[in-house]
Amino acid sequence: MNNSSSASVSGADSSAFSGRVTTVLQITDCHLLSETGKRLLGVDTEDSLRAVLSQALSEFAPDALLATGDIAHDPSAEVYARFTAVVAEYFTGPMLCIPGNHDLWAPMRSILAEPARLDLEGWQLLGMDTHVDDDVAACLRPTDEARLREACVTAEGTHLLIACHHPPIELGSPWIDKHRIQEGGELLEWLSEYSCVKGIVFGHAHQMVDTSYKHIAVMGTPSSCFQFVPRSQRFTIDTTMPGYRWLHLSDDGSIRTDVRRVEDYPLHIDLSQGA
Template identity: 35%
Template sequence: MMRLIQITDCHLHADPEARSRVGVPLRQLQAVVAHAQRQRPDVVLVTGDVSEDETPASYRHAVETFASMECPWFWLPGNHDHPQFMAEQREILDDIDLGDWRLLVLDTQVNGQPHGELGQAQLQTLAGRLEEDERPTLLAMHHPPLEIGSAWMDAIGLHDREALWQTLAAYRQVRAIVCGHIHQAFASHYSLEDGEIAVYGTPSSSDQFLGGSPEFAIDEASRPGYRIIDLQGQKLTTWVERVDV
């Protein structure tokens, strides 16, 4: 079995004591990482918005925190991130070997914009990569490829999601997509002619957004969290863990 843990939307600052709306993001991330470490992950994936202020120092805080994990870890950029500063601290990989499974990482960032796009070139590259390997595949990206039922968030989701689904229609090995951006637990699926692809969103390690709200709202009753994904043979099992901070 391969255990993957997803952590997302850390929103760190250069100042380690800087506050978010309801807490101190670095302290919250440290608590989430410590909790996740007890789950004995094989791999950790950080799905974007690592930084809030796009400073080199914020990424150094992240690297120092994730370095405490006793396993490999990987990250991808979100709309709040500075990819060059990220890459200077740690390489951004797009293809991760998970044994019987494969993890493909997609970049949905649009410079200076809150919404996401993949673009035709990246979708063509994705198709080529799927042609090369028929192992069960998990995709990771920052922006959600489905509407989540919150009008304000759906407006800043993945704008070319229909093009993504058209691309994936030919590749039955893609089993699930994990995303960040939405700061809440989410589970749904997209139906294709030959089956369906699961879509999972994950609580932030920082502030939580109120699910179903038509306008931006913080869910002050929810705690930070992360997602566990167990991969065994052809089977994927996943759930969310919450963390007291």
């Protein structure tokens, strides 16, 4: 069974996709709970994270792992330590972890490194922290904008992939859209002035998004636990499987990307087990 949900190339014709390739595995919205075995909306979120990592790492050995927020649902140093321990069972390479609205910065930072950037072959993976402790809404900080601008003007032949938690665009779901990066349109517009910016990837929406703004690929990724129904008008849980995204970054600046879902997972949604 081919459980691939999307495969696209941006920045270059697919026939031209060649040369040195760096592979990044994106996982997002893991929502780990205070104790192993606890469930959220019926889903054992640690178990589904293991299912995602197990399947993904059987497909490729990535050069880096990207986690785009809501790593913890019950944020504490113990939960972030459990996240790193679970990941380490499958992958021990470089990792960039960005906070989401369910994360708390102090306990997260006590375990995980600051989400500034990862330097990969020919690429910079730039983390942008749009979270605010105890607030669902996105915040685009002037310091992050300044850092992105600096990276754009000093890229010197490297390609840039930006990673954040909140979507920079509207997705057609008002209950999700109200917490997007409100300045996302302006952000994408000035980023598009730089040919080195190839993509922006996010989480939060618990669904696959593959679109573009001018030459920039705009990519949202399914959660490693439960999903939201695309274009739903109110909070609505989907029955699609936990997922993840492969990002194959070519040294010619093109991105080949593929969202995949775990196969044969016993997903059981129970709305009485609240979010």
